[in-house]
Amino acid sequence: MANSGLQTLVLEAGGPSYGITGGDLDSRRPSWLDGTNLTRVDVPGLYKSIFASSDNLTCSLNSYGGCTVGGGSAINAGLFFEPPASDYDLYFPAGWKSKDMKNATQRLYSRQPSTNVTSMDGQRYLQSGYYAARKWLVDGMGFKEVDINAQANDKTEVFGHPIFDYASGQRGGPAITYLQSALLKPNFELQTAVQVIRIERNGGKATGVMALTNGVQVFIPISSTGRVVLSSGAIQSPSLLMFSGIGDPSVLSRLQSAGKLSPNLHSCQWINSTAIGAGLFDNPNTFIELEGPSIESYTHSYAAPPPSDEQLYLQSRSGPYTFASETSVFWDTLTRPDGSIAGFQGTIDSSGFGEYTSNQTITLNIYGTSGLKSSGRVVLNSDFLPVPDDKVYYSSPLDGSNIASFIYKIFSGLSSSGLTPLNLSQNSTEEEIEKYITTPSQYALGSVNHWSSSCRIGKCVDMDTTVIGMRNLHVVDASILEPLSVNPQFGVMVAAERASELIMGMLGREMV
Ligand SMILES: Cc1cc2nc3c(=O)[nH]c(=O)nc-3n(C[C@H](O)[C@H](O)[C@H](O)COP(=O)(O)OP(=O)(O)OC[C@H]3O[C@@H](n4cnc5c(N)ncnc54)[C@H](O)[C@@H]3O)c2cc1C
Structure with missing residues (x-):
C-alpha cells in the first residue's frame, strides 16, 4: 500500500475474487449459483474447492496462499478466534501487551461480524462430530465447553463451536x-x-x-x-x-x-x-482420522450439492453450505519444567481425508501453537522466489515431544466416545506418536498456510x-x-x- x-x-498483485469487483462471474462459480450475485468464494461451503481448482485464487508468489483481493481472508475457512491476553502479555513486546490491544480489539469487533451459528435458520448442521467429540473431551476428560471468543483467555482444556467471520450465510472478512x-x-x-x-x-x-x-x-x-x-x-x-x-x-x-x-x-x-x-512460523499440523458409529460424514460438493442442501442455501442461506466444514474446536496447554508454556489446538472437520473417507470418518487437525520453540526463515530460492526454509517445523525436538504428549493425553480418553483413530494407533506410546508426527506423510508435516x-x-x-x-x-x-x-x-x-x-x-x- x-x-x-x-x-x-x-496495490494488489492478484485479481478480483468477489462479485463486488465485477468481472466475469460465471467463470468463477459452479452452475448451481447461476442467477445469483455469488462467486465460489462467497459460499463458505465451497472453501475446499480452492485446492481442487485454483481459478488463480492462490499462487506461488504468496507461497500458495491467497493471491486476490482480500488475500488469505478471501479464500480461507473463515475461522475467527480472538487470541488470549496471555499471547500478548507473554510473547509480544511493550506497546503490544493485552492492555494496549484492547481498543484495537473492540474496534475490530465493531467492524467485523462473527458468529458460531452460521445458518440463517438458527440451526447448527453436521453436528455428529461435535457430539462425539464433546462426549470424548467434555464428558470423558473434563474439558470445559465454552463460548470460544466470549472466553478467549481460556485456552486450557476448553472445547466449543468454532467462530467464523461470516455474515448472512456468506463469506465475510476485511474485503x-x-x-x-x-x-x-x-x-x-x-x-x-x-x-x-x-x-x-x-x-x-x-x-x-x-x-x-x-x-x-x-x-x-x-x-x-x-x-x-x-x-x-x-x-x-x-x-x-x-x-x-x-x-x-x-x-x-x-x-x-x-x-x-x-x-x-x-x-x-x-x-x-x-x-x-x-x-x-507456521503451525505444525497432524491429521488424525477418526471413525465412529455415530458419525455421519459430510463432504461439500463444488458442482452438485444434494438438492435439499442447495435449496436451503439458495433460498434461505441455511444448511451445510453456510460453513466451511469445521464443527468443533478445542485447546490445551502444557507447562514445561522451566515454566514456559506450549499451546495446542484441535479442529474437527466434517469428513475424512486421504485413505480414510468412509461415511463414518471425520478429520481432527492437531496444531502446535504459541510457545513452540521452532521457527524458520524466509529464504530466496534459485529463482529468487521467497520460500520457507526447512527449519519451520520441529527444528527444536521439544516441539515434537510436547505435541506428542498432548496427543497421548487426549487419546487416553478416546475409547469412551466410541471414536477410533485410523491412521495412528490409539495405544501408541508417546515416542511412537512423536515419530509419526515428525515423519513426512500426507497426514503430517504439511503446511497449514498460517505463515x-x-x-x-x-x-x-x-x-x-x-x-x-x-x-x-x-x-x-x-x-x-x-x-x-x-x-x-x-x-x-x-x-x-x-x-x-x-x-x-x-x-x-x-x-x-
Ligand atoms: C487455505 C487457507 C486457509 C486458511 N484458513 C484460515 C482460517 O480459517 N482462519 C484463520 O484465522 N486463518 C486462516 N488462514 C490463514 C490466514 O488467511 C492468513 O494468516 C492471513 O490471511 C494472513 O494475512 P496477511 O495480511 O499477512 O497476508 P495475506 O492474506 O496472504 O495477504 C497478502 C496479500 O498481498 C498480495 N501480495 C503479495 N505479494 C504482493 C506483491 N509483491 N505486490 C502486490 N500484492 C502482493 C497477495 O496477493 C495477497 O492478497 C488460512 C490460509 C489459507 C491459505
Missing part, C-alpha cells in the same frame, strides 16, 4: 467490511494485477514502489510526506524488504550480483539486518511498525505477529487496527 498526500492507493467503506472514500483507490517488486528509497526514506503491471515495470511515487505500508504476507513482505536492499548482507550481495536491486541503491545504503525473514512472525516487532520493525532503519516504510501483516494460540486471521486484523492507531499517532492524528 502506498500513500501519497491524502491519497491512499492499495466485505473494511474495504467496502474504504472504496466509498474519494481519496481511496484499489488497483488489482499490480505486483510490487521493490521499494525505491533514498537512504532511510522510501520514495515510492517499483511495480509490475501488464509485464511492464512502473515507478509509483509517493509524496514527500507519504508512507509505504507492506501488507503482502509473511512470505512476501520480508522478500520485498530484501529486494529493497534491507536484509542479510549475504542475501543482498546475491541479489545485487543478479541485478535484482535498484540500480539507484549503492551498497553503502544497504540496511543490513539478519532479522528480515527470521522467525518464520507469521517473519518480521517481528522490535527486531525487523519497531514498536510503531516502522522498518528498522527506515522512516516511512511499515510492515503490517502476519509477519509482525508472534506465534499465536489461535488461527491467525483475527490476530492479523487486530494488529492492523493497532498499527493504524500507532501510525496515525505518528502523524499527530487519532483514530475515530
Whole structure:
C-alpha cells in the first residue's frame, strides 16, 4: 500500500475474487449459483474447492496462499478466534501487551461480524462430530465447553463451536467490511494485477514502489510526506524488504550480483539486518482420522450439492453450505519444567481425508501453537522466489515431544466416545506418536498456510511498525505477529487496527 498526500492507493498483485469487483462471474462459480450475485468464494461451503481448482485464487508468489483481493481472508475457512491476553502479555513486546490491544480489539469487533451459528435458520448442521467429540473431551476428560471468543483467555482444556467471520450465510472478512467503506472514500483507490517488486528509497526514506503491471515495470511515487505500508504476507513482505536492499548482507550481495536491486541503491545504503525473514512460523499440523458409529460424514460438493442442501442455501442461506466444514474446536496447554508454556489446538472437520473417507470418518487437525520453540526463515530460492526454509517445523525436538504428549493425553480418553483413530494407533506410546508426527506423510508435516512472525516487532520493525532503519516504510501483516494460540486471521486484523492507531499517532492524528 502506498500513500501519497491524502491519497491512499492499495496495490494488489492478484485479481478480483468477489462479485463486488465485477468481472466475469460465471467463470468463477459452479452452475448451481447461476442467477445469483455469488462467486465460489462467497459460499463458505465451497472453501475446499480452492485446492481442487485454483481459478488463480492462490499462487506461488504468496507461497500458495491467497493471491486476490482480500488475500488469505478471501479464500480461507473463515475461522475467527480472538487470541488470549496471555499471547500478548507473554510473547509480544511493550506497546503490544493485552492492555494496549484492547481498543484495537473492540474496534475490530465493531467492524467485523462473527458468529458460531452460521445458518440463517438458527440451526447448527453436521453436528455428529461435535457430539462425539464433546462426549470424548467434555464428558470423558473434563474439558470445559465454552463460548470460544466470549472466553478467549481460556485456552486450557476448553472445547466449543468454532467462530467464523461470516455474515448472512456468506463469506465475510476485511474485503466485505473494511474495504467496502474504504472504496466509498474519494481519496481511496484499489488497483488489482499490480505486483510490487521493490521499494525505491533514498537512504532511510522510501520514495515510492517499483511495480509490475501488464509485464511492464512502473515507478509509483509517493509524496514527500507519504508512507509505504507492506501488507503482502509473511512470505512476501520480508522478500520485498530484501529486494529493497534491507536484509542479510549475504542475501543482498546475491541479489545485487543478479541485478535484482535498484540500480539507484549503492551498497553503502544497504540496511543490513539478519532479522528480515527470521522467525518464520507456521503451525505444525497432524491429521488424525477418526471413525465412529455415530458419525455421519459430510463432504461439500463444488458442482452438485444434494438438492435439499442447495435449496436451503439458495433460498434461505441455511444448511451445510453456510460453513466451511469445521464443527468443533478445542485447546490445551502444557507447562514445561522451566515454566514456559506450549499451546495446542484441535479442529474437527466434517469428513475424512486421504485413505480414510468412509461415511463414518471425520478429520481432527492437531496444531502446535504459541510457545513452540521452532521457527524458520524466509529464504530466496534459485529463482529468487521467497520460500520457507526447512527449519519451520520441529527444528527444536521439544516441539515434537510436547505435541506428542498432548496427543497421548487426549487419546487416553478416546475409547469412551466410541471414536477410533485410523491412521495412528490409539495405544501408541508417546515416542511412537512423536515419530509419526515428525515423519513426512500426507497426514503430517504439511503446511497449514498460517505463515507469521517473519518480521517481528522490535527486531525487523519497531514498536510503531516502522522498518528498522527506515522512516516511512511499515510492515503490517502476519509477519509482525508472534506465534499465536489461535488461527491467525483475527490476530492479523487486530494488529492492523493497532498499527493504524500507532501510525496515525505518528502523524499527530487519532483514530475515530
Ligand atoms: C487455505 C487457507 C486457509 C486458511 N484458513 C484460515 C482460517 O480459517 N482462519 C484463520 O484465522 N486463518 C486462516 N488462514 C490463514 C490466514 O488467511 C492468513 O494468516 C492471513 O490471511 C494472513 O494475512 P496477511 O495480511 O499477512 O497476508 P495475506 O492474506 O496472504 O495477504 C497478502 C496479500 O498481498 C498480495 N501480495 C503479495 N505479494 C504482493 C506483491 N509483491 N505486490 C502486490 N500484492 C502482493 C497477495 O496477493 C495477497 O492478497 C488460512 C490460509 C489459507 C491459505
